Amino acid sequence: MANRSRPEAVLFDFGGVFLDSPFAAVRAFGEQAGIPDDGVMELVFGRYDADTDHPWHRLERGDIDLATTRQEILDLSQAAGYRIDLFDAFATLVRAGIRDEMVAVAREVRDAGLKSAIVTNNVREFGESWRAMLPVDELFDAIVDSHEIGLRKPDPRIFELALERLGGVAPSRAVFLDDFEGNVAAAERLGMHGILVDHDDWIRAVERLRALLSGASETPL
Ligand SMILES: [Mg+2]
Numbered sequence: 001m002a003n004r005s006r007p008e009a010v011l012f013d014f015g016g017v018f019l020d021s022p023f024a025a026v027r028a029f030g031e032q033a034g035i036p037d038d039g040v041m042e043l044v045f046g047r048y049d050a051d052t053d054h055p056w057h058r059l060e061r062g063d064i065d066l067a068t069t070r071q072e073i074l075d076l077s078q079a080a081g082y083r084i085d086l087f088d089a090f091a092t093l094v095r096a097g098i099r100d101e102m103v104a105v106a107r108e109v110r111d112a113g114l115k116s117a118i119v120t121n122n123v124r125e126f127g128e129s130w131r132a133m134l135p136v137d138e139l140f141d142a143i144v145d146s147h148e149i150g151l152r153k154p155d156p157r158i159f160e161l162a163l164e165r166l167g168g169v170a171p172s173r174a175v176f177l178d179d180f181e182g183n184v185a186a187a188e189r190l191g192m193h194g195i196l197v198d199h200d201d202w203i204r205a206v207e208r209l210r211a212l213l214s215g216a217s218e219t220p221l
Pocket of ligand 1: 013014015016017178179180
């Protein structure tokens with residue numbers, strides 16, 4: 001019974017899961033700069049749960065580089081009466097540390113014999129720095145990075161690709177952790193078990209994952 005309810009694979013987002021949330025960093029920047037919350041999020045990230053031609057979405061799909069994105073978002077923000085330099089907006093994130101307890105649970109996933117992957121909307125220019133923050137080879141069987149494949153969450157194909165790279169795990173046997181609700185919802189629509197990682201209470205996500213690993217979860221897979 002316990003075995004039947006245990007997952008076979010765990011898929012982790014990176015930003016906002018192992019590292020502080022990029023969304024929180026930008027929100028804090030907006031607050032400091034006197035830009036309304038909705039405005040700053042829309043200007044930097046576009047409508048994040050859609051997949052559009054917003055420069056940030058094109059960056060995450062690997063269509064344009066970081067310098068171009070930085071300039072386009074600066075232009076967009078100036079047209080709206082603000083001045084948003086991405087490098088300022090992400091400044092607090094650059095100084096943020098890794099969440100050790102999340103790394104610990106990723107190790108427990110491996111120790112339990114499960115497969116694991118990172119599924120990240122990411123940026124070519126950040127690649128080496130974020131990978132250096134974690135022992136990625138040790139912790140994950142696969143890294144699915146949006147800019148390398150031209151697909152970004154919440155596009156369901158990115159989850160399907162990740163499951164395929166893990167050897168064809170059924171969605172119903174996989175857990176997915178992300179700090180963005182739209183991404184979790186997309187994974188759940190595929191039949192995966194979603195865990196939303198809350199910025200202020202991320203340890204709760206660790207506890208929920210541990211419950212699933214032990215087969216003690218109230219929601220059998
Ligand atoms: Mg994230």
